[in-house]
Amino acid sequence: VPGIGEIIGGSQREERLDVLERRIQELGMDPEQYKYYLDLRRYGGCKHAGFGLGFERLVMYLTGVENIRDVLPHPRTVGNADF
Numbered sequence: 826v827p828g829i830g831e832i833i834g835g836s837q838r839e840e841r842l843d844v845l846e847r848r849i850q851e852l853g854m855d856p857e858q859y860k861y862y863l864d865l866r867r868y869g870g871c872k873h874a875g876f877g878l879g880f881e882r883l884v885m886y887l888t889g890v891e892n893i894r895d896v897l898p899h900p901r902t903v904g905n906a907d908f
Contacts, residue, residue, distance in 0.1 A: 826886055828891075829882050830879075830882060832878065832879050832882045832883050832886060833877065833879070834876065834877050835874065835875065835876035835877070836874060836875065838872075838873055840866055840870060840873075841866075842866040842867055845859075845862075845863060845866060881897055884896040
């Protein structure tokens, strides 16, 4: 969205074991460090995907507010939480 940025995004994880093993090798990574993850694919798993929604950016778009700080329901900027 012009002036706001990305509001929503999504992805699907690669579940094909052969593709994962080949890519690890191509990138020169140590397969042993990913053994647990590869075993999840080797012994069963399901296809899964997800998405993320930038709620504050959506509110900016819908309301026309120009600064994201003005639409934060719970500000997360430095100095707003005293501990």
